[in-house]
Amino acid sequence: xxxxxxxxxxLSLYVHLPWCVRKCPYCDFNSHALSGAPLPEREYIDALxxxxxxxxxxxxxxxxxxxxxxxxxxxxxxxxxxxHLLDGVAHHFTLASDxxxxxEANPGAAEAQRFIGYRDAGINRxxxxxxxxxxxxxxxxxxxHTADEARQSIGAAFNVFPCVNLDFMFALPGQTMDMxxxxxxxxxxxxxxxxxxxxxxxxxxxxxxxxPPEPMPDADAAASMQEHVEGILANAGYARYxxxxxxxxxxxxxxxxxxxxxxxxxxxxAGAHGKQSFxxxxxxxxxxxxxxxxxxxxxxxxxxxxxxxxxxxxxxxIKRDEFAFEFMLNALRLxxxxxxxxxxxxxxxxxxxxxxMAQDAVARGLLEPDDAIFRTTELGWRFLNDTVQCFLTxxx
Numbered sequence: 001x002x003x004x005x006x007x008x009x010x011l012s013l014y015v016h017l018p019w020c021v022r023k024c025p026y027c028d029f030n031s032h033a034l035s036g037a038p039l040p041e042r043e044y045i046d047a048l049x050x051x052x053x054x055x056x057x058x059x060x061x062x063x064x065x066x067x068x069x070x071x072x073x074x075x076x077x078x079x080x081x082x083x084h085l086l087d088g089v090a091h092h093f094t095l096a097s098d099x100x101x102x103x104e105a106n107p108g109a110a111e112a113q114r115f116i117g118y119r120d121a122g123i124n125r126x127x128x129x130x131x132x133x134x135x136x137x138x139x140x141x142x143x144x145h146t147a148d149e150a151r152q153s154i155g156a157a158f159n160v161f162p163c164v165n166l167d168f169m170f171a172l173p174g175q176t177m178d179m180x181x182x183x184x185x186x187x188x189x190x191x192x193x194x195x196x197x198x199x200x201x202x203x204x205x206x207x208x209x210x211x212p213p214e215p216m217p218d219a220d221a222a223a224s225m226q227e228h229v230e231g232i233l234a235n236a237g238y239a240r241y242x243x244x245x246x247x248x249x250x251x252x253x254x255x256x257x258x259x260x261x262x263x264x265x266x267x268x269x270a271g272a273h274g275k276q277s278f279x280x281x282x283x284x285x286x287x288x289x290x291x292x293x294x295x296x297x298x299x300x301x302x303x304x305x306x307x308x309x310x311x312x313x314x315x316x317x318i319k320r321d322e323f324a325f326e327f328m329l330n331a332l333r334l335x336x337x338x339x340x341x342x343x344x345x346x347x348x349x350x351x352x353x354x355x356x357m358a359q360d361a362v363a364r365g366l367l368e369p370d371d372a373i374f375r376t377t378e379l380g381w382r383f384l385n386d387t388v389q390c391f392l393t394x395x396x
Contacts, residue, residue, distance in 0.1 A: 009264055009345065009346055010258050011059065011062045011265070012255050012258045013066070013266050014067075014255075014265055014269075015068070015069045015070070016267070016271055017071045017072045017074040018071060018271065019032055019034050019072050020073045021033070021073065021108065022142070025213075026141065026202070030271030031071060032297060034076075041077055044297065044301060045077075045081050047301045047303075047304030048085055048088075048268055051293070052092055055266050059093075063093065063094040063096050064089070065258060065263070066099055066101070066102070066255035067255075068102045069101075069103045069104065072104075073104075074105065075109050075110055079117025079118050079120065079121050080121075082117075082118055083120070086123075100124065100163075101123050101124050101125065102255060103118055105126055105127070105129070106128075106129045106145065107129070107149050107153035108143065109144075110128070110153040111156075112156035115156055124163065126160075126164050127164075127167060127196075128157055130150045130168055131143060131168060132147070132172065133151070133183050133186055134175075140213055141169070154166065163193050163251060164192050164194070165195065165253065166187065166192045168187065168198070169198050170222075170226070171199045171200050171225050172200050173214060174215060175217065177221075177225065180228060184229065185232075188236040194246070195233065196246070197229050197244055199222055199225075202216075240335055241335050242260060260338075261342060261346075262342060264276050268293075271294070271295035271300075276289055277348075287318075288323075291314065293313065294312075299311075320349065324353075324392075325389075325391045325393070327343055327347060328388050328391040332374065332375075332380070333384070335381070336375060337373045337376065340373060340374055360390055361390040366386065366390065
């Protein structure tokens with residue numbers, strides 16, 4: 001019975017490889033510049049494998065729907081190291097027959113021959129962090145690659161992987177609508193199955209937040225750029241299925257969909273986050289826990305040599321009155337929403353407990369009056385933060 005209930009709730013694995021050649025001034029991820037130091041490849045992979053073995057003990061017989069190797073710059077690691085990691089994962093977990101296995105990569109550290117090695121190791125989806133195809137903007141962002149190097153990496157990726165995602169940013173310092181349009185035309189010509197377009201935001205604790213780059217587009221200009229991106233990509237056959245994600249038919253990112261649909265995911269590596277559900281003997285969810293691993297790579301590796309439990313720096317059970325907000329914070333990012341049945345299936349809480357919140361969102365014109373699906377209206381999509389706040393318990 002437990003296995004049947006767990007099968008309803010997909011399980012994914014996120015693996016964090018935290019090093020970069022140089023940290024970008026806008027990045028607030030847990031990433032660390034090598035600064036000329038050697039990459040501790042073998043020691044870190046060994047730590048990950050110990051983490052995998054211990055974490056697998058908590059998952060019963062659940063199979064993995066997807067694996068996402070992010071960073072940092074994961075393609076600093078050799079294909080042999082990635083293969084060793086995936087072999088270790090396969091030893092402890094059953095992978096779904098169609099499991100999506102993604103590796104993030106940066107063009108400045110990408111080599112065509114390495115792509116072949118990653119594919120042979122088991123990677124079947126590459127997510128390439130291009131960000132821009134304008135050399136001036138790349139310099140402003142302090143990226144280590146040029147536009148031509150990005151184009152070469154894109155071509156090499158298409159020759160190797162069955163599915164490629166290209167990451168871009170917009171509302172960049174000094175970027176005009178004409179510049180964005182020029183890039184969009186080139187991006188569409190690549191015909192990548194999946195695209196991500198993120199608005200540059202000045203995150204706290206980043207160099208760009210402390211000293212903002214100039215000139216930044218204002219809020220109206222950024223909104224116009226977002227509309228331009230969506231319109232051009234729609235005409236090219238891409239559906240905007242999530243706030244920052246666009247896909248051709250059948251090419252949505254399975255791993256990220258699992259996040260947004262409130263599935264479970266295990267977090268392995270320095271600073272990795274996880275969310276895991278636990279079931280009673282009748283297959284009902286009794287609690288859902290979130291975990292965060294030690295963010296500092298050296299401390300994480302040291303913990304792996306002793307008792308890996310010490311690598312978990314935070315573990316908390318989601319409280320009953322937090323579920324509505326946490327669920328909607330993810331689910332309403334999806335343009336087409338999620339089935340209403342997902343809420344009780346993935347939280348263990350009946351729909352009746354959030355009925356008044358949903359009705360309030362409907363009355364305000366933010367949520368569609370649909371008995372089968374939680375989905376925003378166009379107004380709710382435009383003001384997504386306001387929509388999600390309808391499900392804050394103390395905000396009612």
